[in-house]
Amino acid sequence: MSIATTSNTPNPGALSGALGVSAKGVSRHFGAVHAVEHVDFRAPAGKVTALIGPNGAGKTTLLLMLASLLKPDSGTITIDGLDPAQDRAAVRLRIGWMPDTLGVWESLTAREILVQMARFYRLPAARIPQRVADLLELVRLDTLADQPARVLSRGQQQRLSLARALVHDPSVLLLDEPASGLDPGSRVELRKLLRSLAGEGKAVVVSSHVLSELDEIADGAVFVNQGRTVKQQTIEEAALAGRRYAVTALDSEALMAKLRELGVEFRVEAGRRPAVTLLLTHDAGAAALLSELVTSGIGVVSFAPATGALEETYMNLETEQR
Amino acid sequence: MSHVTEATPGPARPQGTVGGGNAVVGYLGGIRDVVVLEMKQRLRSRGWYIMLGIWFVVIAIVTWLTWLAWNASMESRRSFGEPTQDAAGSMVFEVVLAFVLLFGLLVAPALSANAINGDRAGGTLAILQITLLTPGQILWGKFCAGWLAALAFLGTSAPFLVFGMFQGGLTPGHVLVSLLMLAVELAAICGLGVGISALAGRPLFSIVVTYLVVAALVVGSLISFALGSQLAQGTVLANSPVSHSVPYAPLTPDGSEPVVPVTPVEPGFTCEGPLVEQRAFRTERVAWMLALNPYVVVADAIPYPDRSGAAFYSVGLLEGISQSARTALAGPEHSYQCANGVVQPQYLKQTTPLWPLGLTLQVVLTSLLMWLGWRALRTPARGLARGTRIA
Numbered sequence: 091m092s093i094a095t096t097s098n099t100p101n102p103g104a105l106s107g108a109l110g111v112s113a114k115g116v117s118r119h120f121g122a123v124h125a126v127e128h129v130d131f132r133a134p135a136g137k138v139t140a141l142i143g144p145n146g147a148g149k150t151t152l153l154l155m156l157a158s159l160l161k162p163d164s165g166t167i168t169i170d171g172l173d174p175a176q177d178r179a180a181v182r183l184r185i186g187w188m189p190d191t192l193g194v195w196e197s198l199t200a201r202e203i204l205v206q207m208a209r210f211y212r213l214p215a216a217r218i219p220q221r222v223a224d225l226l227e228l229v230r231l232d233t234l235a236d237q238p239a240r241v242l243s244r245g246q247q248q249r250l251s252l253a254r255a256l257v258h259d260p261s262v263l264l265l266d267e268p269a270s271g272l273d274p275g276s277r278v279e280l281r282k283l284l285r286s287l288a289g290e291g292k293a294v295v296v297s298s299h300v301l302s303e304l305d306e307i308a309d310g311a312v313f314v315n316q317g318r319t320v321k322q323q324t325i326e327e328a329a330l331a332g333r334r335y336a337v338t339a340l341d342s343e344a345l346m347a348k349l350r351e352l353g354v355e356f357r358v359e360a361g362r363r364p365a366v367t368l369l370l371t372h373d374a375g376a377a378a379l380l381s382e383l384v385t386s387g388i389g390v391v392s393f394a395p396a397t398g399a400l401e402e403t404y405m406n407l408e409t410e411q412r
Numbered sequence: 413m414s415h416v417t418e419a420t421p422g423p424a425r426p427q428g429t430v431g432g433g434n435a436v437v438g439y440l441g442g443i444r445d446v447v448v449l450e451m452k453q454r455l456r457s458r459g460w461y462i463m464l465g466i467w468f469v470v471i472a473i474v475t476w477l478t479w480l481a482w483n484a485s486m487e488s489r490r491s492f493g494e495p496t497q498d499a500a501g502s503m504v505f506e507v508v509l510a511f512v513l514l515f516g517l518l519v520a521p522a523l524s525a526n527a528i529n530g531d532r533a534g535g536t537l538a539i540l541q542i543t544l545l546t547p548g549q550i551l552w553g554k555f556c557a558g559w560l561a562a563l564a565f566l567g568t569s570a571p572f573l574v575f576g577m578f579q580g581g582l583t584p585g586h587v588l589v590s591l592l593m594l595a596v597e598l599a600a601i602c603g604l605g606v607g608i609s610a611l612a613g614r615p616l617f618s619i620v621v622t623y624l625v626v627a628a629l630v631v632g633s634l635i636s637f638a639l640g641s642q643l644a645q646g647t648v649l650a651n652s653p654v655s656h657s658v659p660y661a662p663l664t665p666d667g668s669e670p671v672v673p674v675t676p677v678e679p680g681f682t683c684e685g686p687l688v689e690q691r692a693f694r695t696e697r698v699a700w701m702l703a704l705n706p707y708v709v710v711a712d713a714i715p716y717p718d719r720s721g722a723a724f725y726s727v728g729l730l731e732g733i734s735q736s737a738r739t740a741l742a743g744p745e746h747s748y749q750c751a752n753g754v755v756q757p758q759y760l761k762q763t764t765p766l767w768p769l770g771l772t773l774q775v776v777l778t779s780l781l782m783w784l785g786w787r788a789l790r791t792p793a794r795g796l797a798r799g800t801r802i803a
Binding site: 155157158161162174175178179183185187189191192193194195197198202207209210211212238254 | 438441448534538
């Protein structure tokens, strides 16, 4: 990681416990629509926090409020312990925001866009060219740096947008659907990048509904639906809540007979190949079951988590909502 | 997370956050950065150059036709033995000036009235708002960029004004004052456009509204002045004019210059009899409506000689507008023939110009809209226009 050496260090006076993003009892309505209602949210520094919810759950509205663009009707927001309404400039320097709408100046080149952003953040002029070059390399746009942004593909524009959010080396990153439109290779890179940014002590907030992505990168998750915080949990907690495993075997009948014999509850899934799924609460149990099945001569073809840990929670929440 | 508490300054340490003088420089620097961003985008769109080219060609054609028309009329005058003198030569200049103002009024809204909500629709406004830029810097930057673009159009038309100057025997001062006033008018319209674009949700709507405001200034001001004068009926104390028998110097039979009109021939009457209340339009009460008109402001600001006492003079277009406007401002006390029993010359020696009032009113209107626009750009945003997203 050549790019971000140190983050904007908060005032020594600020409580280290207050680092990162926190929102308490935040509400916001648009006309009669209550987009966000009394949401509590906490994204600590050094962690990747996922903001999860269905379309229209209020994720973007919450992120806009965290980014200090939108004023909450009620509730308080702090960024590294600072109030956006009080210390506007200090908060802005700490926030890197990547919107869900790309919003690129199409006739400018990628390099020019980043230079402009650096100027808007009043970086010292002498350091801008190097900073921009580093960022372009980081998001692998160095070969396209002098092309107008309009010729970039959606995924490339997405990466440019990420670089734009990083230009002033913020300590809090608010990313709205950063993975949408990215090819698998770029997704893996994004994942690595976000982990390393969190490793540098930044608070990273990622909103998404691609849950399998978040499983790999998020340390914790906040579930929102219909404008409310539905659940806040860490990945460990999510994993402890149990995970559904899918098992397929050469002989499905034999597999099911063995499972019945072991007294394990399972259900048969309708799918391309006959599979059974069962809920296991911890990894040790999964390992024990697999070894039991194999030693009893069942031809196990696959034995894997059917869903991610977050997806499990999400789907449970979805069914609870109905 | 130990290194979060390190005291090493990050690369993002901002400049100019200390010191009062630096704050002004920083503020202006932010405006300049926005202007640079805007101009880069404009200069790269082909449409802009096409518009500039069309503008140049159209004004060239207008200038050429006006010049032909003037020459033709001079030719026919000469063939009928009439005098071919003086200020009518400024016709080329005046027509070009009026035309440039017309085109400027048409182009300025197009250059400015989608500045803010166009960016909002494209998702790039919030990108600016999230940075250290203040709403004022964004607004001023957009305004300056729009105005600079409008000034480029004005610059393109400057050669034709200079051509008119040479044709009409005018001075460079006329051209400078005209260009200055045109530039100020364009600034006022650009300010209107930027302010409205910050308030309205959709670019199409704000462009239409800006055009309507421009139409209200150009046409609406005349209509409201005319209607307002009817409402401002009043009286003026006056007695009756009695004509003199030989008020005018006769034309010489061979059609050459009249010989005698060195002595003043005005007024051709004296005021006699008792003072009676006469019905009159108290136009001075509604003259401010007329002052809102950009044509009045520009025409009234361009200097012309005092012609009271001259027997014959042909009033140019601009001078005519200016005289009418000043007559309206003077009101019946100074323009009614025998108001207060005093001989009021037909040529008004009204030296109070109307354009400062007009310009002030226009600037107040523009400032109001810019201020409202500034309020709409503040973040964290409290209210949003219906049906719009901040990003």
